[in-house]
Amino acid sequence: MNASAGHGASVRIEACGKTFIDGTRALEPATLDIARGETLVLLGPSGCGKTTMLRIIAGLELPDPGGKVLFDGKDMTSVPIERRNVGMVFQSYALFPNMSVSDNIGYGLKIRGVPAKERAARVAELVALTNIAGLENRRIDQLSGGQRQRVALARAVAIRPGILLLDEPLTALDAALRDRLRGELNRLLRALGITTIYVTHDQAEAMELGDRVVVMQKGTIAQIGTPREIYFTPQSRFVAEFIGAANIIESPIENGHLVLLGGRQAIGGGASMPAAVAMIRPETIRVVETGSAPLSGVIDSVSFIGDRQRLVISGVSNRLFTVDAPNTVQAKAGERVGLLISPDAVRLLPSNN
Amino acid sequence: MSHRSFVWLCLLPLAVVTAAFFLLPMARLVVTGAEGPQGVAGYLAILTEPRYRATLINTVALAAATTIVTLIVATIAGMFLQRHRFPGRAVLIAMLTFPLAFPGVVIGFLIILLAGRQGLIGDLSNRMLGEKLVFAYSIYGLFLGYLYFSIPRVILTIMAAVQKLDVGLEEAARSLGASPWAVQRDVVLPALAPAFVASGAIAFATAMGAFGTAFTLATNIDVLPMLIYTEFTLAANFSTSAALSVGLGIITWFILALARSFSGSAVAAAG
Ligand SMILES: Nc1ncnc2c1ncn2[C@@H]1O[C@H](COP(=O)(O)OP(=O)(O)OP(=O)(O)O)[C@@H](O)[C@H]1O
Numbered sequence: 001m002n003a004s005a006g007h008g009a010s011v012r013i014e015a016c017g018k019t020f021i022d023g024t025r026a027l028e029p030a031t032l033d034i035a036r037g038e039t040l041v042l043l044g045p046s047g048c049g050k051t052t053m054l055r056i057i058a059g060l061e062l063p064d065p066g067g068k069v070l071f072d073g074k075d076m077t078s079v080p081i082e083r084r085n086v087g088m089v090f091q092s093y094a095l096f097p098n099m100s101v102s103d104n105i106g107y108g109l110k111i112r113g114v115p116a117k118e119r120a121a122r123v124a125e126l127v128a129l130t131n132i133a134g135l136e137n138r139r140i141d142q143l144s145g146g147q148r149q150r151v152a153l154a155r156a157v158a159i160r161p162g163i164l165l166l167d168e169p170l171t172a173l174d175a176a177l178r179d180r181l182r183g184e185l186n187r188l189l190r191a192l193g194i195t196t197i198y199v200t201h202d203q204a205e206a207m208e209l210g211d212r213v214v215v216m217q218k219g220t221i222a223q224i225g226t227p228r229e230i231y232f233t234p235q236s237r238f239v240a241e242f243i244g245a246a247n248i249i250e251s252p253i254e255n256g257h258l259v260l261l262g263g264r265q266a267i268g269g270g271a272s273m274p275a276a277v278a279m280i281r282p283e284t285i286r287v288v289e290t291g292s293a294p295l296s297g298v299i300d301s302v303s304f305i306g307d308r309q310r311l312v313i314s315g316v317s318n319r320l321f322t323v324d325a326p327n328t329v330q331a332k333a334g335e336r337v338g339l340l341i342s343p344d345a346v347r348l349l350p351s352n353n
Numbered sequence: 354m355s356h357r358s359f360v361w362l363c364l365l366p367l368a369v370v371t372a373a374f375f376l377l378p379m380a381r382l383v384v385t386g387a388e389g390p391q392g393v394a395g396y397l398a399i400l401t402e403p404r405y406r407a408t409l410i411n412t413v414a415l416a417a418a419t420t421i422v423t424l425i426v427a428t429i430a431g432m433f434l435q436r437h438r439f440p441g442r443a444v445l446i447a448m449l450t451f452p453l454a455f456p457g458v459v460i461g462f463l464i465i466l467l468a469g470r471q472g473l474i475g476d477l478s479n480r481m482l483g484e485k486l487v488f489a490y491s492i493y494g495l496f497l498g499y500l501y502f503s504i505p506r507v508i509l510t511i512m513a514a515v516q517k518l519d520v521g522l523e524e525a526a527r528s529l530g531a532s533p534w535a536v537q538r539d540v541v542l543p544a545l546a547p548a549f550v551a552s553g554a555i556a557f558a559t560a561m562g563a564f565g566t567a568f569t570l571a572t573n574i575d576v577l578p579m580l581i582y583t584e585f586t587l588a589a590n591f592s593t594s595a596a597l598s599v600g601l602g603i604i605t606w607f608i609l610a611l612a613r614s615f616s617g618s619a620v621a622a623a624g
C-alpha cells in the first residue's frame with residue numbers, strides 16, 4: 001500500500017519508569033530507540049511490564065518524573081494520546097459495539113473531519129487490504145474473533161498513524177488461526193512500513209514479526225537484539241530459557257572442556273573455571289553411535305512431533321538433556337547413544353543470573 | 354406426575370395472584386370507568402374536557418422535565434462518583450442515596466423546609482433581595498421534590514452501568530483522535546443507553562403517579578393523581594376517577610413504550 005509508506009516516525013523513550021499509585025513498580029527506568037519503519041517486539045512473561053511500556057509510548061500512561069517519550073526527536077511526554085497520531089490494537093480489540101464495521105474503520109477519519117466520500121474510499125482500501133470484504137455493514141457482535149482482529153487492525157491503520165502499537169493482538173485467537181494471521185500480519189506490517197511496536201508473550205510471534213526483540217523480565221529490559229541474536233547469543237539464563245528450548249548446564253570447565261557426568265564437551269579455547277553456566281540448543285546436538293562422540297547418555301523418552309522427534313536423555317549432566325533429532329533417526333528408550341556437539345554450539349552464560 | 358402437569362401446577366399460584374390482585378381490580382376499575390353518566394365516552398373526558406386535558410399536559414410535562422433533568426444530573430454525578438476516588442466519597446454516596454427510603458410526605462416536608470414560607474431560600478432571598486422567594490406550594494416545588502426523589506434511584510443505576518463500561522473502548526476512541534467530548538458522545542453515552550431507558554422509565558412513571566409529595570405541598574396542584582384524589586374523595590365521582598386512573602396508566606405505558614422503541618436501536622446496538 002503506497003499511501004502509508006514512509007509515514008513512520010522514530011521513537012525514543014528515555015529513562016521511562018512507572019510506579020503505579022498503589023506502589024507497584026511495573027517498569028524500571030528504561031531507555032530504548034526505535035528506528036523509523038522498524039518493527040520492535042516487546043517480549044516477556046506475564047506481568048513483566050510490556051503493556052505498561054506500550055501504554056507509556058501511546059500516551060495512556062504517564063512515565064514517572066524524569067522519563068521522556070520522543071517521536072521524531074520531539075518531546076511528546078505531555079501530549080495526550082488523541083494528539084499523538086498513534087494507531088492502537090488492543091488485546092480485546094475494543095471495537096465500538098454501536099457502530100458497523102465500516103463505521104469502526106472510518107471513525108478516526110470522521111473525527112479528523114475527512115469528507116464522507118474520501119472516507120469511504122479509504123475504508124474500502126482497508127477492507128480490501130485486511131481481507132474483510134462483505135462484512136462492511138455487519139455489527140461487531142456478528143463477527144468471528146479473527147474478523148474482529150482484522151477490523152481492529154484496519155481501524156488503527158486507517159488514520160495513517162506514525163506509530164502502530166499492538167498489544168497481544170493474536171492472543172485471543174485459537175492456535176491454528178493465530179499461526180495463519182501471524183503470517184498475514186507480518187506481510188501487512190512490512191507493506192505498510194509504519195513504525196510498529198508489538199507486545200507478545202509468544203516467542204514464535206516475536207521471532208517471526210520482529211526486526212528487533214526486547215526481552216523483558218520483571219520490569220527491566222533483559223536483552224535487545226535481532227531474533228537471531230536473541231536466540232543464538234542470549235546474554236542471560238533467563239533469555240536463554242525464555243526463547244526456545246535450551247539445555248542449561250552447570251559444571252566446571254577444565255582446559256576448554258565442560259566436565260560432565262556423561263563425558264567432556266569441548267567449548268573451544270583452553271580456559272578453566274571452577275563453576276560455569278552453559279547453554280546448548282536441542283537442535284544443535286547430533287545423535288550418533290556411542291563411542292564416536294565424547295559425550296553419551298541413555299534415552300529416557302522419545303516424543304515423535306512429526307517433522308522431528310524430541311529425545312530426553314539422562315546421564316549427560318545432572319539434569320535431563322533435551323535433543324531434537326531428525327525423524328529418520330531410530331531411537332528407543334533405554335538405548336545408550338553418543339551426542340556430538342560442535343564447540344560453537346555451546347554458549348557460556350554469566351553465572352549470576 | 355408428568356413434567357407438563359408439574360409446570361401447570363407451578364403456574365397455579367401465579368394465576369391466582371394475577372387474578373386476585375391484578376386482573377379483577379383492574380377489570381372492576383375499567384367497568385367503573387364506563388358507568389358514569391356519559392358511559393364509555395367518560396374515558397374520552399381525560400382528553401376532551403379542558404380542565405382534565407390541561408392537567409394531563411401539566412403532568413406529562415412535569416414527569417418529562419423530571420426525567421430529563423434527573424438523567425442529566427444523575428449521569429454527570431454517577432460518572433464522577435464511579436470514576437474518581439477521593440476522601441469522603443463513601444459518605445457522599447451514602448448521603449445521596451439516603452432519601453431512597455423517604456416516603457413522598459417526607460420529601461414534601463423537606464421541600465417546604467427549603468422553599469416554603471419559613472424556608473431557607475425565602476430567608477436568603479429576603480435578606481439579599483428584600484423579597485421572599487416561596488415556590489414550595491406550586492408545581493415548581495413539586496418538580497424539585499420529584500428530582501430529590503428520583504435522583505438517588507437513577508444515580509445508583511447509572512453508577513452500576515458506568516462500572517461495567519469497557520475503558521478500552523474509550524482509550525481506543527482517544528487513540529483515534531477523539532476529544533473527551535467526542536468520546537462521551539460516541540462511546541460512553543451509547544453504551545449507557547440501556548441504563549438511561551431503564552432508570553428514565555422508572556423516574557418518569559414515578560413522577561406521573563406520585564401522590565404523597567403533591568398532597569403534602571398543596572391540594573390544588575394540577576397533576577393527575579391529585580385530580581383523581583379530589584374526584585374520588587371530595588366529589589365522590591367514582592366513574593370519573595376510575596376513568597382518569599385507567600387513562601393515567603395507559604398514557605404512562607404508551608409514552609414508555611414510545612421511548613423504548615425510540616431508543617431501541619441504540620439499546621440493541623450497545624448490548
Ligand atoms: N493500573 C495499575 N495499578 C497497579 N498496578 C498495575 C496497574 N497496571 C499494571 N500493574 C502491574 O504492573 C505490572 C506490569 O503490568 P503489565 O500490564 O505491564 O504486564 P504485562 O507484561 O503486559 O503482562 P501480561 O502479559 O499479563 O499482559 C504487573 O505487576 C501489574 O500487576
Ligand SMILES: [Mg+2]
Pocket residue numbers: 050051052167
Ligand atoms: Mg499486557
